[in-house]
């Protein structure tokens with residue numbers, strides 16, 4: 001089943017063409033890797049899929065299961081694109097709790113579980129302003145998975161993670177795939193792509209070229 005479909009998508013910024021008639025389908029229960037050089041448009045692609053920006057032409061269709069009439073954005077998507085702005089003066093847990101309270105769907109225990117899954121201590125008293133880059137990355141990951149989101153859109157999820165954390169996040173993503181979740185990720189590390197991805201798309205000549 002196709003979860004996200006791109007049909008003839010074109011996008012440019014100030015005369016710089018990023019996509020031209022790009023077409024691709026991303027399937028349920030698979031891990032999809034998006035590769036391409038710096039500035040090729042990986043983050044822009046993810047922002048278009050999540051409805052944050054719009055293609056100049058063409059269509060991006062999301063399975064209606066992930067649509068809600070009341071929202072312009074897809075629902076049940078866990079997203080990491082750019083580094084989110086957390087509140088520095090409170091702990092990681094408190095940040096996630098405030099975000100979780102917006103939907104009011106999960107318990108404190110589920111927030112703690114998500115933090116533990118990415119090797120963050122939910123009981124730590126350290127404020128986010130004192131977090132390292134890798135810890136902020138883990139917090140973003142915890143946010144993306146804490147509501148048990150079915151589709152994960154992860155731009156550079158391994159960025160700044162130490163070797164042990166890379167290993168545990170890889171295992172986590174493979175476990176999510178087994179559960180039937182759909183994952184799109186970017187990485188500049190070929191090993192991540194080779195180990196994790198069922199399908200790989202390369203941004204090449206403004207299109208999404210299937211390489212695996």
Ligand SMILES: Nc1ncnc2c1ncn2[C@@H]1O[C@H](COP(=O)(O)OP(=O)(O)OP(=O)(O)O)[C@@H](O)[C@H]1O
Nearest residue numbers: 013014016018036037038039040041042043044045
């Ligand atoms: N809001 C914007 N206004 C103007 N140009 C933009 C905007 N957003 C992105 N761009 C440009 O689009 C191009 C693609 O950016 P994008 O962040 O998608 O690249 P990327 O493939 O994710 O790169 P990297 O591998 O370095 O993360 C870049 O040249 C960027 O400057």
